[in-house]
Amino acid sequence: MSRKKPPAKAPPKPTTPPNNTLSVQKSPGADRATMLARVALRANVRAAVTTASYAKPQLGDLDFTALAEELASQSKAVVRGDMRGAEEMLFAQAHTLQALFHELARRAGLNMGEYLDAADRYMRLALRAQNQCRSTLETLALLKNPPNPTFIRQANVAHGPQQVNNGTPAPTVPARALETENPQNRLLEAQGHDDRLDTLTPSTASGADPAMATLGAVDGTKDGSR
Numbered sequence: 001m002s003r004k005k006p007p008a009k010a011p012p013k014p015t016t017p018p019n020n021t022l023s024v025q026k027s028p029g030a031d032r033a034t035m036l037a038r039v040a041l042r043a044n045v046r047a048a049v050t051t052a053s054y055a056k057p058q059l060g061d062l063d064f065t066a067l068a069e070e071l072a073s074q075s076k077a078v079v080r081g082d083m084r085g086a087e088e089m090l091f092a093q094a095h096t097l098q099a100l101f102h103e104l105a106r107r108a109g110l111n112m113g114e115y116l117d118a119a120d121r122y123m124r125l126a127l128r129a130q131n132q133c134r135s136t137l138e139t140l141a142l143l144k145n146p147p148n149p150t151f152i153r154q155a156n157v158a159h160g161p162q163q164v165n166n167g168t169p170a171p172t173v174p175a176r177a178l179e180t181e182n183p184q185n186r187l188l189e190a191q192g193h194d195d196r197l198d199t200l201t202p203s204t205a206s207g208a209d210p211a212m213a214t215l216g217a218v219d220g221t222k223d224g225s226r
Contacts, residue, residue: 022048022064044071083143090140097133101126 022045027035039045048068055062074085104126111119 022068042068042072044068044075047071087140087143090136090143094133094136094140097129097136101129101133104129 022039027038030038045064045068048064048071051071052062052064052067077085104122108119108122108126111122
């Protein structure tokens with residue numbers, strides 16, 4: 001009696017990770033804690049988590065891995081100097097702020113005449129949205145037409161470190177003025193016959209310079225007045 005072979009089992013279907021799971025390729029030599037720390041500090045991963053959280057009410061659950069990879073791709077484009085994505089983002093934000101301004105202004109108009117406090121709050125928010133829209137367009141214009149930097153070249157004639165003053169130049173001090181010692185204050189040294197110090201020792205008067213007699217005491221004048 002022959003036995004029937006059991007039916008072959010179908011191979012298990014590959015399980016796909018849920019959308020809120022991030023697939024990371026493990027680096028050789030790195031443990032789990034190090035890998036988690038690196039992933040948590042990646043800008044594209046953090047941006048993917050925040051974007052998926054805010055986009056869920058409109059777009060449903062987004063795949064973290066695909067979202068993080070797309071953000072990394074766009075970030076590399078910006079690093080290479082391709083700013084088209086940033087320009088599109090700013091222009092879209094300006095349109096969003098414009099729509100927000102009109103909606104808040106509409107609500108302010110509905111409350112005017114009856115609920116002045118609510119009308120005032122809505123109008124303040126509308127003007128803030130309008131100002132932010134203007135600022136966004138200014139940033140876009142600056143990104144499209146960046147200012148030309150001015151390069152100033154200076155010849156290093158001193159062949160070494162030197163100080164550059166952008167303001168009023170300091171007055172030039174002559175080399176003589178740097179000598180703080182006054183030559184007239186130097187003591188004469190006994191270098192010659194006429195450069196001898198005066199020792200205040202009395203000497204014999206010569207014929208050209210006769211000795212002077214000692215002046216006597218003066219006791220009033222001849223007419224007796226004091």
